[in-house]
Amino acid sequence: MATTTQTPQSEAGETVARAPSATFAPAPKAERRPILMIAGIAVVALGGLVSVWTYLGASDAQEVVAVRSTVERGDVIDAADLMTVRVTVDPALHPLPASQMDDVVGQRAAFDLVAGGVVTAEQLTTTAIPAAGQSVVGLNLASTMLPAGQVRVGDAIRVVLTLDHVGGVNEVESQAPDTVDAEVVGIASDPASGNTILNVQVAEADAPVLADRAAAGKVAVVLDAADEG
DSSP states (O other), X not given: OOOOOOOOBOTTSOBOOOOOOOOOOOOOOOOOOHHHHHHHHHHHHHHHHHHHHHHHHHHHOEEEEEESSOBOTTOBOOGGXXXXXXEXXXXXXXXXXXXXXXXXXXXXESSOBOTTOBOBXXXXXXXXXXXXXXXXXXXXXXXXXXXXXXXXXXXXXXXXXXXXOOSOHHHHXXXXXXXXXXXXXXXXXXXXXXXXXXXXXXXXXXXXXXXXXHHTTOEEEEEOOOOOO
């Protein structure tokens, strides 16, 4: 049985031409770039880590007392010398909290307080230096005249008045050098000679002899074990 196909006609009987169907090309597939994907993930992860670090840093920070301008050892601390800062500090330093700043004013600096540093209780004293009945003597010491890197401010030391070693061996061995008990109240370095300068606090009666021997370069420092009692 033959099948006939009728051509559409308009109302006027004219044949209507069928427009060819439009052909559309498929959309190109997006090209995946693994490197860009990995980079994007890394950026997101890094942002998360930065947020965590910022949070942790903010949570560990605390308001503490700090030095606005340098205060030399023995000077009375004024309110203008201090400020408060919010920092993350090593707990081993035991910095004074900002709430104790008023208690710091009026005390003396036991050591030189450098501008920008935090203030600890160990750096403060109510005693003037030198104390009553005490004197401060400066010692200019070559590297062989003191323990290298061992002496610190606050240490109790013995200053040995060294012998001239001009006699015979037996004579030198029979003599014991005199010593002076002292406390280190300051340490500096002499850039010209490379020597160490110690400021030591001694009894007033010992100061003239010690100063005389120190001027002649006839002193040495002995550091004994700390008194644990």
